[in-house]
Amino acid sequence: MARIVHLSSAHPRFDTRIFVKQCRSLASHGHELSLVVADGLGDACRDGIRIVDVGRPSGRGERMLRTTWRVGRAALALGADVYQLHDPELIPVGLRLALGGRKVVFDAHEDVPNQLLDKPYLSPRNARLLSRAYGMLEGGALRRFDGVLAATPTIRDRLAAHQALLVDVNNYPRAEEFTGPAPTGEARASFCYVGSISAIRGVRELVQACALLRTPARLALAGSFAEAELEAEVRRHPGWRRVDALGHLDRKGIARVMGRAFAGLVTLLPTASYREALPVKMFEYMAAGIPVIASDFPLWRDIVEGSRCGLCVDPRDPAAIAAAIDHLASHPRQAREMGANGRRAVLDRYNWENEEAKLIAFYADLLSGHSTRKKPFKQSNLSAHPIRSID
DSSP states (O other): OOEEEEEOSSSOTTOIIIIIIIIHHHHHTTOEEEEEEOSSSOOEEETTEEEEEOOOOSSHHHIIIIIHHHHHHHHHHTOOSEEEEOSGGGHHHHHHHHHTTOEEEEEEOSOHHHHHHTOTTSOHHHHHHHHHHHHHHHHHHHTTSSEEEESSHHHHHHHTTTOSSEEEOOOOOOGGGOOOOOOOSSOOOEEEEESOBOTTTTHHHHHHHHTTOSSOOEEEEESOBSOHHHHHHHHTSGGGGGEEEEESOOHHHHHHHHHHEEEEEEOOOOOTTTTTOOOHHHHHHHHTTOOEEEEOOHHHHHHHHHHTOEEEEOTTOHHHHHHHHHHHHHOHHHHHHHHHHHHHHHHHTSSHHHHHHHHHHHHHHHHTTOOOOSSOOOOOOGGGSOGGGGO
């Protein structure tokens, strides 16, 4: 068994992909797990996993320039066999670790080059230049790492040219977290949206849809707003009278919200990164046994219609969103059937148990020496090039 350290300078310590799924799964298979974070909540131990906190940065600039190296130093001090990185900004740390002969794995959560193309604060020209520059940095780094995990098949395929040991480990839910709605003859009065709340995730259109509803359905909105100005704007909209704002919830709270809803919304706007994404909340709605109302992207439509577990709509059209909500509210039997279909699809295919097997096999290959860096380079003693020298 191996000592494995996960590193993140941006994610919360109990992030679903990092802690709930990967760290717990690896620990359950006998590995010694540590997680280095930067959230200011202090050191801790949970589920046999050691959590080391390097302190919360005061802003994005400090996080990018200093916190990453604090995370790297703390991880190095733990003396791991494998270091797994979870943020693009940690790539330079990973390169330093790799140059010191350490085994390094990069977990590509997002399709960053495509994400950069969608940033509203970048001009189209600057977005293209930055996207291309990041792609070159990423590709060069991955050839020097020992393995890559990808959160979707699309990301896996994009990175395949840079790394031999590569597998997609998708963010499908742990089926046991969601037992499905309890049998009841009562009509459910709420539909839900769970997750980060932002303009690009369609909250404007969702609140506008609430104002157009013909049924008395209400929106259970669980999550935190990314922008205070956006929250103030949507709270002024007439549709907000149909919204129950629940704030950020823990995993049990999320399951309770889904268990009381007749449908779950994931109407993200059509951006380059979202069209090929696999939103975890869509699969959690399915695991909870409630139908999905999803953006009508080809990949998502194949999943929703293929599993007969919901409806797809134009996420830019509040009237279409409202019509889908009203339809499911007015046809509870069909909604229950769709929910049951989604639950079966998760139990059969879209579940963490299947992805866990891929993760464990990946680490078995990595630790058995099957990993080979595509571009050999001279290894050096990391102590001769301490991470703190970059601070």
